[in-house]
């Protein structure tokens with residue numbers, strides 16, 4: 253049983269309850285409070301810390317590699333591809349304008365896409381593809397982002413790589429630090445964040461949304477915002493969102509690592525970056541697409557062995573290292589790549605399906621959520 257003090261302090265009726273304290277929930281709270289400082293807002297998360305994608309990712313601050321954007325264009329059309337790239341790029345600018353880069357280890361040091369002989373379907377006219385995308389992106393980014401950088405291949409000591417494309421407009425950050433400064437910021441703005449509470453059900457009764465939790469407490473809100481990304485179907489079963497596990501490994505420190513930055517391979521299905529002098533490598537989900545549609549946070553030999561193979565044969569072929577850690581996180585994907593931001597019924601909103609780019613997308617979506625809800 254809860255006391256009157258608890259009831260009146262922590263579980264009192266709220267203007268807005270947000271489910272999920274990943275980047276989407278936190279940026280939404282941030283912009284809601286900016287627009288309407290008096291709003292009583294509580295964020296609840298079932299994890300001791302956020303337990304989805306936001307603290308499990310690779311920390312790329314990017315808007316898409318050349319092959320990923322071309323694949324997006326094929327799937328969704330030029331307009332949608334450009335809209336999504338613009339949203340990601342704007343989101344990155346918003347992060348930089350809200351927090352000093354030093355606090356979140358953000359470094360827009362540039363990135364690359366690599367190509368091996370396997371990708372000869374695209375490498376035959378790579379320069380043409382670069383020109384094509386640069387022309388499309390220039391009005392949005394005010395710069396032509398992509399250029400051929402084959403001269404770097406030798407100094408990076410990659411193996412099997414025949415082409416490199418440089419993108420000056422991307423980089424990386426420390427996802428844990430970004431999440432922490434956001435948490436700190438929203439608390440300073442008066443948002444209450446409650447962990448270890450799972451929302452089991454919600455229902456609109458009269459004018460209020462009633463939330464059933466896994467504890468002997470219920471919450472009530474004027475409006476509800478669902479920011480649970482890959483877990484959306486557990487609360488809204490008919491939404492076009494599926495979980496997609498992403499696996500990662502991290503090496504031990506490597507002496508004289510010959511490169512720095514973010515790297516993409518095969519439409520972004522493989523990605524790696526330096527973390528100081530360690531290598532963080534993730535992806536290979538395309539090897540087992542249906543097995544990786546899971547809420548499980550295990551890592552698997554199929555994916556991890558492939559990541560190790562790629563590391564050894566392509567990325568750092570002549571170096572001594574061990575694997576320091578491995579982990580996985582849950583993305584939210586669907587038949588479309590565009591995130592879902594909508595009012596699903598009166599006073600009940602959702603902002604989910606952030607796919608593999610939620611670091612960049614979440615600030616802009618948070619701002620849009622705030623406009624929609626206030």
Ligand SMILES: Cc1cc2nc3c(=O)[nH]c(=O)nc-3n(C[C@H](O)[C@H](O)[C@H](O)COP(=O)(O)OP(=O)(O)OC[C@H]3O[C@@H](n4cnc5c(N)ncnc54)[C@H](O)[C@@H]3O)c2cc1C
Nearest residue numbers: 272274275276298303304305306309312451498581610611
């Ligand atoms: C391995 C991996 C690598 C990635 N790399 C990058 C990258 O480099 N760059 C990039 O931009 N993006 C990357 N992403 C994607 C990015 O991390 C996500 O798009 C983003 O973090 C999604 O944020 P979110 O707040 O929507 O969801 P999440 O961070 O998943 O947050 C959802 C939260 O909801 C909570 N929750 C769920 N259900 C309930 C419930 N019923 N009650 C209470 N709480 C609940 C969960 O505990 C969780 O904390 C990566 C993702 C993964 C998995």
